[in-house]
Amino acid sequence: MATTTDALVGLGVDLGTSGVRVCVVERGARGVSILSEGATRWTDDEGREPAVWLRALRETIAKCDDAAVARVGRVAVSGTSASTLLVDGATGAVRRPPMMYSDAVGGDAGAAALGAIDAHAPPGHTCRGATSALAKLLAWAADAPLGAQDVAAHQADYVAAALCAGVDGEQLAAPPALRSDWHNALKMGFDVVELRWPAWLLEGAMPAVGAAPAALERLGVLRPGVADERRAVSEAAAAHWRLPEGAAVVGGTTDSIAAFLACSCDAAAGVVRVEPGRAVTSLGSTTALKLVSDVKIDDAATGNPAHCLDDAWLVGGASNAGCKVLRDFAFGDDELAALSLTLDAARTNDAGIYPLSKTGERFPFNDAAKEPKLPGGDDREAVLHDLLVGIADVERLGYAALADRGATPLRSVQTAGGGAKNPQWRALREAMLGVPVVGAENTDAAFGAALLALREA
Numbered sequence: 001m002a003t004t005t006d007a008l009v010g011l012g013v014d015l016g017t018s019g020v021r022v023c024v025v026e027r028g029a030r031g032v033s034i035l036s037e038g039a040t041r042w043t044d045d046e047g048r049e050p051a052v053w054l055r056a057l058r059e060t061i062a063k064c065d066d067a068a069v070a071r072v073g074r075v076a077v078s079g080t081s082a083s084t085l086l087v088d089g090a091t092g093a094v095r096r097p098p099m100m101y102s103d104a105v106g107g108d109a110g111a112a113a114l115g116a117i118d119a120h121a122p123p124g125h126t127c128r129g130a131t132s133a134l135a136k137l138l139a140w141a142a143d144a145p146l147g148a149q150d151v152a153a154h155q156a157d158y159v160a161a162a163l164c165a166g167v168d169g170e171q172l173a174a175p176p177a178l179r180s181d182w183h184n185a186l187k188m189g190f191d192v193v194e195l196r197w198p199a200w201l202l203e204g205a206m207p208a209v210g211a212a213p214a215a216l217e218r219l220g221v222l223r224p225g226v227a228d229e230r231r232a233v234s235e236a237a238a239a240h241w242r243l244p245e246g247a248a249v250v251g252g253t254t255d256s257i258a259a260f261l262a263c264s265c266d267a268a269a270g271v272v273r274v275e276p277g278r279a280v281t282s283l284g285s286t287t288a289l290k291l292v293s294d295v296k297i298d299d300a301a302t303g304n305p306a307h308c309l310d311d312a313w314l315v316g317g318a319s320n321a322g323c324k325v326l327r328d329f330a331f332g333d334d335e336l337a338a339l340s341l342t343l344d345a346a347r348t349n350d351a352g353i354y355p356l357s358k359t360g361e362r363f364p365f366n367d368a369a370k371e372p373k374l375p376g377g378d379d380r381e382a383v384l385h386d387l388l389v390g391i392a393d394v395e396r397l398g399y400a401a402l403a404d405r406g407a408t409p410l411r412s413v414q415t416a417g418g419g420a421k422n423p424q425w426r427a428l429r430e431a432m433l434g435v436p437v438v439g440a441e442n443t444d445a446a447f448g449a450a451l452l453a454l455r456e457a
Helices: 050-062 107-120 133-143 155-165 182-188 199-208 235-241 255-263 324-328 333-340 380-404 423-433 445-455
Strands: 008-015 019-028 031-041 074-079 084-088 094-099 150-154 179-181 220-222 271-273 278-283 287-293 306-309 312-319 412-416
Touching (some): 008 255, 031 050, 050 155, 074 255, 133 182, 133 199, 150 155, 182 306, 255 312, 255 412
Parallel strands (some): 179 220
Antiparallel strands (some): 019 031, 084 094, 287 312
């Protein structure tokens, strides 16, 4: 299957765990070409601050070519899945600070939230986890009453609203046009088959913790890539962001799906290929798997949601284990490259390494109490090899979990993220998975978000 659109210029914004990237893309008769790119990094603590998201994005757009930015007609934003905050729908002020993608609810409020979900959510629903967006919203409501104008929003929703409204100081300059998308809203409980907030959520789980359904009903949900008449760059926003007034801000996506779109793009043909059995592993701070499947699987027991993409399902999940642990061990890029040269592609995870940076896992199984198992010793080469094998084994376990649930068999894997640059690791992963593991023309989630901006034009 392939999808195409006519010539247009799109801007993709990707809010990742370590910073923001933007990409300006033109698609015409000769395929897809990148006109300009930019990036700004942040620390883990900075990445929890909405004001930092907005400030860093402005700095990043300013790094792009003026002529390219001036031609942008459509914008799409991707953000980390289940990174959630509460926003005043009348003013745009942040009412509860973000809980990020891997944050789990806890305490009495967390227990109340999970109890409400357990009592009302369908069996196996992806919101049945302590890190789900819905768990965060319900925990906030259980902790303290929601405000009359409060609206739940995901990271991508909030930044997209800022692109429409502009920014005054450290908050939005006007009432926000808050809209989510099928991909981000899934872990909030949105029904991607019926395309609505379901009754079990609005009439069951939310009232159980005293949350008014309006906190979700005010959050419209768009098809990814589709424009909405309320979502365009305003005059004030155009001045702030240096974007053309009237540019459409379309339904967004999550960072891992944006990376999937980037990897799946045939730039010369100008198409994004969506074929059952095709998968993308994003080896970033976390390890995210996406597999195109003819079969919908959605099971919180293994942490794998099913996203609707064209006429197929994009299934998978994101492990908290990933390349962040390499930075925790202070491996720099040069040392990683040098010490990887001797990595044995036939290695298996005999030591049972599970390379989490902190307690808690969400995929390939959902276990908030999962503890890291890390290598010890002073031999830097041995430690690195153990960590690389451990991350690869998490990837293997993830695709095995999808297969066990009935997903279309894995046929090939493309790789996104910083880990895609390591050929020795690629060979080890290919041996573990038993299918071709290949590089992609472009693995940047901001590029994927730009493609999404153009898909429905």
